[in-house]
Amino acid sequence: MNKAWAGAVAFAAMSLAGAAAAQITFYEDPGYRGRSFTTNRAMRSFDRIGFNDKVSSVIVRGGRWEACEDPQFNGRCILLRPGRYPSMSALGLNDKFSSVRPAGRGGPGHRP
DSSP, X not given: OOHHHHHHHHXXXXXXHHHHHOEXXXXXXXXXXXXXXXXXXXXXXXXXXXXXXXXXXXXXESSOEEEEEEGXXXXXXXXXXSEXXXXXXXXXXXXXXXXXXXXXXXXXXXXX
């Protein structure tokens, strides 16, 4: 295998590993308590899983995520980076999220 091909294969593997590692967990109550769900992909609406307007805390494990107040990535959206967000009240967004997607390189509003 030549060096260029080996480099391309290694880059592709790292890209896939990074994408697989990106995930976000939403909790119904502040402080990571109550019901929760985790996703590693875009979710156009939280209605299906009974979580619409019920998110009070979040943990982001890898990747950047765009979380929006309305379904279909509409309304006010914020960018969540890896970290722990014990209270969405601190951001004025308690019980307001309705959709989420991985953020593109262009940041909020960018369609990946």
